[in-house]
Amino acid sequence: MSLSLVCQNVSLLRRCADGSERAILRHVDATLNAGEGAMISGKTGAGKTTLLHLFAGLLRPSQGQITANGQPVSRWNTVHRDLWRRQVGIVFQHPHLINDFTVFENVILPMIPRGTSLRQLRKLAWDALDTLGISHLAKQNVLSLSGGEQQRVSIARAIVSRPAILIADEPTAHQDDEGAALIIEKFAGWKLPHTIMIVAAHDPRWSQYGKFTDKHFHIENGRLRELR
């Protein structure tokens, strides 16, 4: 059975400082299937990041549900969601690296609790670093890296476990043209028949450089619509 990720009538409410509730997402419906690359565009504050976090299982919707292969993962308890999240690789808008760690140590973080052998773990980490062209930075502390390099480390960390679902939030935001082209090309290359890829970006280079996008969603005022 091929993987599918479905948003069914999802809304998310947030309580404001004055006690009132504000809808971040309203009645979102979306279906993503294995082998697809989905692009979510929209202005800053439109709700792109929130939607990605819902897909990644970092948040629970206030209304509606998210299913994976028909299973309501958004309703699962913490223990099951923790384990399900291992199928997801996520690139945050901010790199969220551990400052005390080296690049290599940051990249292997998702693999540590999975019981991977040390040899396999090292191989996966070096593969991820090579893919992003940052092997030479492996032993450096992440604080010494530029914003673009930190973003690549964050991407390497997301792909190291070869996830079935790869979610990226503005992964080219801090990249120059050359770096953006490399990342977009890589994302297009990572599309496999059994994977789902979701990228939120308002960077026009995504449509300029690659053949990543199979589905394009636009989000505005918390409402999602599919463009093609």
Next chain:
Amino acid sequence: MSQALSTTAGHLLKDSPSVVVRRVSPLGWSALPAEESIRLAKSVPGVLHAGIRIWGTANSPGGPVTVFGIDGSHRFSGLTKSVPLPKRGEAVLGAGIATGEDPDFLKLTGHNALIFRIIDTLKAKTSMVAHDMVLVHPDDARQLLGIAEGYASDLIVEVFHETEAEAILPDLSRAFPWPVRMTTRNEAAGIYTSASARRSGIVYITIIPGILALALIVVGVVKGQMVQSCNVGLFKALGWTTTNIFQMQLLKALVIGMPAVTAGMVVSYGLVFRSGSSWPGYLFFGWNDNPPPLFLNASGAFLVLIEVAVLVFLPYLAAALWPALQAAVSDPQDFLES
């Protein structure tokens, strides 16, 4: 340390007589007639055995000492079983007796002055009750202390069961035609215990800064962990389960906490139970020389371990594990936003 003191006192006093009877006089105490006292004591129902002791204080080159006259009939097995009984002119010394210039002889001055050849020293573990004790032949003790033949310093009484000691005190008191003062074994042990408790109270005052320091450490750990709670959210987002995070935090806490607790325990043990550590005795109890070695009681030590765990280790662990406990009930997003 206070626990070790009372354990040691109890251990040493278990060989002491059930009741000690002293004849009191307006000047303090006076010798009692040996044969008559024994006969009168044995006339009291419940008394199994009665005997006399000859002891008192004398001056040595290092200061006042307690002189005890012993022979085969005396029951100080706990003290004397490892040393030979002194003959006339011989002495066995407690661990704290300074001999003066000649280490083989000791001059004692009381009612008379006598010089003794030192034949042995009492075991260090008896120091708590025999630190300043000199064991001599009973005849030498009489001569030194000025106690006439047929008289004794006090009377010791044994009863069948310890609880009977308190019960026979009124009868025992009435049996003697002179005023007496009686001390039971429990009272003797209580003197040590209450003294130890008083000292413990003083020691706790010194512990208060330590408790405050601990509280600051715990607050510091909690604040540090709150700063790192963002990392907890990140770990969960990267596929770590609450159990994984809990194990990691526990390991981190133990890596720091266990060596600290172990080192503290070893140092405490060394200071209390190993000889040569004179400063705690000087600091807390005013002792001027090395404190006597103390007995380690397994159950008492276990209680101390539990106290340390409750007061120090558990708060530290709880503080260190707080983010993991929070993670168990929260979404990763909550941490990433914190």
